[in-house]
Amino acid sequence: MQDLGDAFALAFQLVLSADADLIEIVGLSMRVSLSATAIACLIGLPLGALVATGRFRGRGVIVVVMNALMGLPPVVVGLLVYLHLSRSGPLGFLGLLYTPTAMIIAQTILITPIVAALSRQVLEDLHGEYAEQFRSLCLNRWQTVRALLWDARYSLLTVGLAGFGRAVAEVGAVIIVGGNIDHLTRVMTTAIALETSKGDLALALALGLVLLAIALGVNAAVQTLRLTAARQAYA
Amino acid sequence: MPDAGLVTAPPVVAPPEGAPLLPLKVRDLGLNLGGATVLKGLSFDLGPGGCTVIMGPNGAGKSLLLKLLHGLMAPTSGRIDWAGQAPAAVTARQALVFQTPVLLRRSVAANLDFVLRARGTGRGMGRAMRRARRDALLAHVGLAHKAAQPARLLSGGEAQRLALARALATDPQVLLLDEPTASLDPASVLAIERIVAEARERGVRVVFVTHDVGQARRMADDVIFLHRGGVAEHAAAARFFPRPDSRAARDFLDGRIVV
Numbered sequence: 252m253q254d255l256g257d258a259f260a261l262a263f264q265l266v267l268s269a270d271a272d273l274i275e276i277v278g279l280s281m282r283v284s285l286s287a288t289a290i291a292c293l294i295g296l297p298l299g300a301l302v303a304t305g306r307f308r309g310r311g312v313i314v315v316v317m318n319a320l321m322g323l324p325p326v327v328v329g330l331l332v333y334l335h336l337s338r339s340g341p342l343g344f345l346g347l348l349y350t351p352t353a354m355i356i357a358q359t360i361l362i363t364p365i366v367a368a369l370s371r372q373v374l375e376d377l378h379g380e381y382a383e384q385f386r387s388l389c390l391n392r393w394q395t396v397r398a399l400l401w402d403a404r405y406s407l408l409t410v411g412l413a414g415f416g417r418a419v420a421e422v423g424a425v426i427i428v429g430g431n432i433d434h435l436t437r438v439m440t441t442a443i444a445l446e447t448s449k450g451d452l453a454l455a456l457a458l459g460l461v462l463l464a465i466a467l468g469v470n471a472a473v474q475t476l477r478l479t480a481a482r483q484a485y486a
Numbered sequence: 487m488p489d490a491g492l493v494t495a496p497p498v499v500a501p502p503e504g505a506p507l508l509p510l511k512v513r514d515l516g517l518n519l520g521g522a523t524v525l526k527g528l529s530f531d532l533g534p535g536g537c538t539v540i541m542g543p544n545g546a547g548k549s550l551l552l553k554l555l556h557g558l559m560a561p562t563s564g565r566i567d568w569a570g571q572a573p574a575a576v577t578a579r580q581a582l583v584f585q586t587p588v589l590l591r592r593s594v595a596a597n598l599d600f601v602l603r604a605r606g607t608g609r610g611m612g613r614a615m616r617r618a619r620r621d622a623l624l625a626h627v628g629l630a631h632k633a634a635q636p637a638r639l640l641s642g643g644e645a646q647r648l649a650l651a652r653a654l655a656t657d658p659q660v661l662l663l664d665e666p667t668a669s670l671d672p673a674s675v676l677a678i679e680r681i682v683a684e685a686r687e688r689g690v691r692v693v694f695v696t697h698d699v700g701q702a703r704r705m706a707d708d709v710i711f712l713h714r715g716g717v718a719e720h721a722a723a724a725r726f727f728p729r730p731d732s733r734a735a736r737d738f739l740d741g742r743i744v745v
Contacts, residue, residue, distance in 0.1 A: 384588040386558055388656070389578040394604050402591040484638035485591045 258456030265457055277461065280438040283351055283425070284418040287358035288366075291414050294359075295366030296407060300396040302367075303374035317371060320364030325357075329427030332357045336428065349430040354438070357424040362414035369410040374399045377406075405477050405486035412473050416466060507568040507576055507659045508534035508691055510555070515564035517550060524550055525715045528564065537682070537692040539702045539723070542712035543734075543744040548695045549585070551712065552662050555693065556582045568660075578605070580660040581653035585668055587645045589637040594629055594648055595620060597637045601655045623651040627681055643674025650681050660691045667701065679704060699739055703727055711735045713744065 336348040347353045422440035429436035439462045446455035480486035515528035525547045553559045557573030598620045624630045627647040667675040706723035713734040
């Protein structure tokens with residue numbers, strides 16, 4: 252309990268004093284996780300929409316695989332990305348290992364299946380409601396997908412949030428491909444892991460509290476947006 | 487950029503374009519769903535112009551017949567011939583208004599914008615002209631003052647009027663209506679009947695499904711009475727209402743339960 256009390260005190264102290272290291276770590280965490288979420292949405296949302304509106308052979312298998320990939324183990328993803336980006340790997344010439352870019356790649360691979368699978372479910376439900384009307388209007392596939400993505404935008408915010416939550420809380424993949432290098436690839440989760448291993452539990456807990464506060468803040472903002480949209484019958 | 491205020495709105499209901507879809511010939515039409523026969527041996531012809539009302543008790547197959555005519559479903563047997571073309575080939579030249587309108591999660595105006603853009607009926611007009619068409623359609627159905635409101639907050643009658651405006655935005659040759667006034671108050675019913683009647687006067691062929699005998703009397707030029715999945719009677723309204731031939735139609739008009 253002493254640690255928890257110290258942690259709260261330290262967390263407040265770090266935030267109030269605008270600690271430069273903390274700001275750097277939080278900034279990098281946000282940059283990596285938001286970039287990965289944005290890229291995962293760019294790939295995952297259209298993919299989810301195409302599977303949601305498509306009727307083709309093997310669709311059931313694709314849905315099962317998409318759902319299964321939501322549970323990708325981060326360390327396995329980290330290892331695979333590491334093998335590809337290491338000097339002897341096929342993409343080693345890019346020199347991306349132990350850079351924020353490598354961390355973004357790993358997190359994107361981790362959360363794209365989450366975004367695709369969850370958006371597929373959201374869009375399939377909406378498509379069930381719209382399908383007959385859209386067929387009556389003779390909309391093509393592209394028009395259908397665009398309309399579904401736009402009309403489901405507030406529900407898809409939650410999907411993006413799920414992806415962001417997974418990314419920002421993830422440690423296994425980013426520590427392998429980022430290396431937890433101070434002032435270069437250290438993010439909140441890897442810093443927490445490091446401080447814990449050093450025995451500085453108060454600092455680890457303080458960082459954890461800041462991480463929790465950020466996650467709560469982002470969730471609250473999205474939830475407020477959704478509720479506002481729902482009140483206006485747009486959600 | 488032209489001044490929107492100076493743009494002359496295109497007609498709310500444009501005269502039908504393209505090769506005519508009428509006459510319609512339906513021959514020996516049958517439909518099985520889930521192992522049950524829901525339509526069987528339907529045959530009738532529809533000529534150009536006017537309003538055909540399809541009536542019949544619940545489960546007679548009225549809504550399914552509309553979907554078959556519109557090309558949303560394929561029959562199990564028989565043939566539908568829109569002036570030599572299959573229904574699926576002419577879906578774009580018809581519009582179907584469903585009993586429960588499916589409106590997009592957007593504003594009233596955006597619902598119309600979407601159709602005008604997606605169907606290309608607003609293409610070549612320019613943004614100002616398309617906006618003028620949209621505004622004219624909204625004024626035509628009495629929703630101009632609700633343009634900025636979310637479509638899903640409209641009342642039942644308003645939602646159905648928006649669905650009608652959306653259908654008219656596609657410049658259909660044939661307007662198919664599946665009980666569009668079910669569960670609406672009398673004022674909304676009359677508003678929708680007025681819009682449909684104006685479309686008919688401008689040359690749009692109307693096929694209207696209803697349970698409401700009074701409405702059928704007001705709207706119909708001819709009546710197709712469906713019973714047990716078949717055409718029990720197809721007659722001019724002037725003859726059907728005073729002297730229906732079939733027992734089922736007589737019972738229906740007299741308010742007796744038809745099974």
